[in-house]
Amino acid sequence: MGAQLWCHEAPWHPDADATLKALQARFLAENYDLPALLAQHLAWARESVVAAQDDGDPYGVLDIYQEKVRLLERLCSHPIPDSPEAQIEIVRRINADSGEGIGNVLDVTGVSSQRDIQTAQRLSQQETARLAGATQPTLAQANKAVGKINKELGRGECVCFPFYEKGKPVGWYFVGNTID
Numbered sequence: 001m002g003a004q005l006w007c008h009e010a011p012w013h014p015d016a017d018a019t020l021k022a023l024q025a026r027f028l029a030e031n032y033d034l035p036a037l038l039a040q041h042l043a044w045a046r047e048s049v050v051a052a053q054d055d056g057d058p059y060g061v062l063d064i065y066q067e068k069v070r071l072l073e074r075l076c077s078h079p080i081p082d083s084p085e086a087q088i089e090i091v092r093r094i095n096a097d098s099g100e101g102i103g104n105v106l107d108v109t110g111v112s113s114q115r116d117i118q119t120a121q122r123l124s125q126q127e128t129a130r131l132a133g134a135t136q137p138t139l140a141q142a143n144k145a146v147g148k149i150n151k152e153l154g155r156g157e158c159v160c161f162p163f164y165e166k167g168k169p170v171g172w173y174f175v176g177n178t179i180d
Helices: 018-029 034-054 064-078 084-095 125-130 141-152
Strands: 007-013 110-112 119-122 157-165 168-177
Touching: 007 018, 007 141, 018 084, 018 119, 018 157, 018 168, 034 064, 034 084, 064 084, 119 168, 125 141, 125 157, 141 157, 141 168
Parallel strands: 110 119, 119 157
Antiparallel strands: 007 168, 157 168
16 A cells, blocks of 8 residues: 545634644544544454454564553543543554554644644745745645645655735645655
């Protein structure tokens, strides 16, 4: 499987990191039922333990599956936290052993001036102009730039930049790739 492209627009805030957190909170609320997700992953982990035991554990994965069951039982034994950041951390922990991450914007841990895996690089005006065609791109220009941006992104990488209307920033645009 290869990396999958994703992109999101978010309302303007002068702090890109705060914007990312708000975007992630919205994405989590719209796309995840955390109690159901925990219950499903716990059921799958228990099935994996039984299957490994029944097969005599020829691949030496029983301990890994048992540890996953213990983790999920601990997570299920506590109330779901109110904080979106804490909820996202739970989703990350559920997926930590997959090697694939979560597979969306929830994998991004922050914003930086440098591009790195699971970190959104805030593009400079020069980079924004090179990729989006203007130092103050409109939303339409940001949408049009996705393909060009994607050609430069590696697995698990993300960039962000503001988009504008009538010379004023009105939002942030995030473009990223899944880890796998």
